[in-house]
Amino acid sequence: xxxxxxxxxxxxxxxxxxxxxxxxxxxxxxxxxxxxxxxxxxxxxxxxxxxxxxxxxxxxxxxxxxxxxxxxxxxxxxxxxxxxxxxxxxxxxxxxxxxxxxxxxxxxxxxxxxxxxxxxxxxxxxxxxxxxxxxxxxxxxxxxxxxxxxxxxxxxxxxxxxxxxxxxxxxxxxxxxxxxxxxxxxxxxxxxxxxxxxxxxxxxxxxxxxxxxxxxxxxxxxxxxxxxxxxxxxxxxxxxxxxxxxxxxxxxxxxxxxxxxxxxxxxxxxxxxxxxxxxxxxxxxxxxxxxxxxxxxxxxxxxxxxxxxxxxxxxxxxxxxxxxxx
Numbered sequence: 001x002x003x004x005x006x007x008x009x010x011x012x013x014x015x016x017x018x019x020x021x022x023x024x025x026x027x028x029x030x031x032x033x034x035x036x037x038x039x040x041x042x043x044x045x046x047x048x049x050x051x052x053x054x055x056x057x058x059x060x061x062x063x064x065x066x067x068x069x070x071x072x073x074x075x076x077x078x079x080x081x082x083x084x085x086x087x088x089x090x091x092x093x094x095x096x097x098x099x100x101x102x103x104x105x106x107x108x109x110x111x112x113x114x115x116x117x118x119x120x121x122x123x124x125x126x127x128x129x130x131x132x133x134x135x136x137x138x139x140x141x142x143x144x145x146x147x148x149x150x151x152x153x154x155x156x157x158x159x160x161x162x163x164x165x166x167x168x169x170x171x172x173x174x175x176x177x178x179x180x181x182x183x184x185x186x187x188x189x190x191x192x193x194x195x196x197x198x199x200x201x202x203x204x205x206x207x208x209x210x211x212x213x214x215x216x217x218x219x220x221x222x223x224x225x226x227x228x229x230x231x232x233x234x235x236x237x238x239x240x241x242x243x244x245x246x247x248x249x250x251x252x253x254x255x256x257x258x259x260x261x262x263x264x265x266x267x268x269x270x271x272x273x274x275x276x277x278x279x280x281x282x283x284x285x286x287x288x289x290x291x292x293x294x295x296x297x298x299x300x301x302x303x304x305x306x307x308x309x310x311x312x313x314x315x316x317x318x319x320x321x322x323x324x325x326x
Contacts, residue, residue: 003035004108005087006101009077010053011043013095017052020095021063027101031108039064040095041081044071057307069302075177076301078157082170084306090166092157098197099158106193107160116188119159123194155192156180164188173300176290227283238276 006024010017021038028036040053042065050067057063066084068077078092089111093099099120107118157179161169168186169179 001033001035002089003037003087004031005037005039005081005085005090006104007039007041007078007081007085007090007092008095009041009043009074009081009092010045010049010095011071011074011077012045012047012049014045014048014052016095016097017049017056020093020097020101021056021060023097023101027104031105034108036062037064037086038062039066039081039085041065041077042067043074043077044068064307065305066303067305069304072301074157075179078179079170079173079177080301080303082166085166088163089160090163091160094156094158099156100195103158103193103195104160110191110193111160111162113191114189115191116162116165117159117183117190119155119183119190119192120195121155121192122197159183162188175296175298175300227286230283234276234280238273242273 008020013020017040024038028034038056038060040063042050042053050065053063053065057065064084066080068080072080081092082090089108091104091107093101103120107120110118161183165183165186165188168188169182172182172186
């Protein structure tokens, strides 16, 4: 019997978990010839999320959990789930039920047809503001134009991954993670399905505009060096026009003379060129900061507990607990 892991990163989702669990049972009830694992990754929740997950595990052996030592962010929570997932395929699902579990049978159907990555593309995004929809569309268009890797537009983490896709992503141990791009980077046989995204069933989104901006920066700097190329071209262009302006000033001074007047135009040019330099330095700094973080080679995360076992150490390849070594 094939096993399918449903990976659910959760951060302060106490109001959604029971609804999610019930819909998971309904969605997988017709797939009785598969063994399912509901793997929750608690990303340092401050509410009763962990207690609810433990209660669910007590009454259903399909439920497993990984309790991170603190809040590391969704991107890191997903790689932790990949490390602990047991299934021949892994389905990533948000705990807020914006991604409908009812699509799971369709994903499994295409997986059985030989597809390695069955990803769900949003046909509509109910419950989101016009500003968020517009900025998301703009970001995907820019990223697709700049990146050499094909990036799926309006596609999140909701997808089914074959075990070989999971193992490929597990090898990517970057600390600055943009998993949506990694799904495209590893390749393999992909299949798109469309769905209408629902609003959150309860609570408020954890993704404010600041976090979304950070994620956008991760996406751009992780999969393209186009900003560095653009900054170089911008520097060459500004230098060229500054050189022409310098020649004009010298010629005008020799031919017609020049009074002391001209301070405003001089300051304008200096401030403009200085602003361009600061922008370029900021772009370089973004990439340099990522190089700095990667060179530290810190573990991506630490586990407090895995299925009632207190984890002593984790190095990305081996789990060591007080009760057993595997």
